[in-house]
Amino acid sequence: MFRSLSFILASALIATIPHPAGAQAWPSKPVKIIVTFTTGGAADLTARILGEKLSDTWKQQVIIENRGGGNGSVGxxxxxxxxxxxxxxxxxxxTHVINVALYPKLSFDLFQDFAPALMTTTAPLMMAVHPRVKATNIAEITQDLRARPGKVDIAxxxxxxxxHFAMEIYKHATHTVAVHIPHRGCSPAVVDTVSGVVDVVMVSLPAxxxxxxxxxxxAIGITSKERSPSAPDIPTFRESGMKELAQFDVENYYGLLAPTGTPAEILRKLEADVRTALAAPEVKARLSGAGLDPYILGPVQMTAQMQADVEKFKVAIKVANIKPE
Known part of the structure; x- marks a missing residue:
């Protein structure tokens, strides 16, 4: 009897000892994913498609908060x-990795202030034109730009x-001149092109x-090495027949980062749950329909790619003479 009572008291005492946050049932309340771009773009679609699936898995709301400004720095x-x-x-x-390469001083350190969870998706970029433009492929739009240097706007x-990066690399490779019209997100860039305010747009495929x-x-070309399964009829820049573009390859990728110090147990669970979500047939179908493809890298591989890309972008920025605006 005494031993039983002692066991009960000891168990009760252990139960009162606080446990690390990562060891508790997570998530026990809504989870927020901050997207530093406007609604309707590839980043936003990635977050919303995954967020809906994770909400079902966790039985907790996943809130997608679009917080633009400062070229993504605000978010x-x-x-x-x-x-x-x-x-x-x-x-x-x-884009956040490009910022590290482009801007000498940022208010944050992408590698020290954040912990990687995993890479999730990728999406090629697309060059498209208003229907009134005669060009039907990359070679023809290049001829037009060469014939009218500085007269064509590219949103x-x-x-x-x-x-922006892809546009500048294209211009440098083809020795063309065009007027850059930056927008606050892909959706307004597309709207201005559809309405005829500008003739050409470089935009994410999903947008x-x-x-x-x-x-x-x-659509006159996509920027990836190979055609996208989501849009197999759109040729790549590499297929243009132009030797200047034979190695052209620029894609958007997306992943999840957490503030440094987030419990490792939580990051591991997040990674596992997102991997499961990306393998679900309905998620694959929605991503494909939106022009996105699963692109899964664990935290170590994700960090390695980000670091390698910073160096790659630094070289490209110098070669193409890309300047912050």
Missing amino acids: VEAVQRSPADGYTFLLLAN TCGVATAH GLPFVKQGKLR
């Missing part, structure tokens, strides 16, 4: 300042984005593909 800083408790994450895009999703399907834009 990044918001996550940086958040508690490292596993309830606020950043939807990483390679992008913003300064120092992957879209532009619906308008191509509706006949409001004409």
Whole structure:
């Protein structure tokens, strides 16, 4: 009897000892994913498609918060300042990696202030034109730009984005001159092109593909090495027949970062649950329909790619003479 009572008292005492946050049932309340871009773009779609699946898995709401401004810095800083408790994450895009290469001073350190969870998806970029433009492929639009240097506007999703980067690399490779019209996100860039304010747009495939399907834009090329399974009829820049573009390859990728100090147990569970979500047939179908493809890298491989890309972008920035605007 005494031993039984002692066991009960000891068990009760152990139960009162606080456990690390990562060891508790997680998530026990809504989880927030901050996207530093406007709604409708590839980053936003990635977050929303995954968020809905994770909500079903966790039985907790996943809130997608679009917080633009400062070329993504406003949203990044918001996550940086958040508690490292596993309830606020950043939807990483390679635009954030480009910023590290382009801007000498940032208010955050992408590698020290954040912990990687995993890479999730990738999406090629697309060059598209208003239907009134005669060009039907990359070679023809290049001829037009060479014939009218500085007379053609090209819209992008913003300064120092992957879209801006791809446009500058293209211009440098083809020795063409065009006027860069940066927008605050892919959606407004597409709207201005559809409405005829600009003739050409460099945009993420997910943001532009619906308008191509509706006949409001004409896709003339995508920037990836190979054609996208989501849009197999759109040729790559490499297929243009132009030797200057034979090695062209620029893609957007997306992943999840947490504030440094987030419990490792939470990051491991997040990684496992996102991997499961990305393997679900309905998620694959939604991603494909939006122009996105699963691209899964664990935290170590994710960090290695980000670090390698910073160096790659530094070289490309110097070669193409890309300047912050």
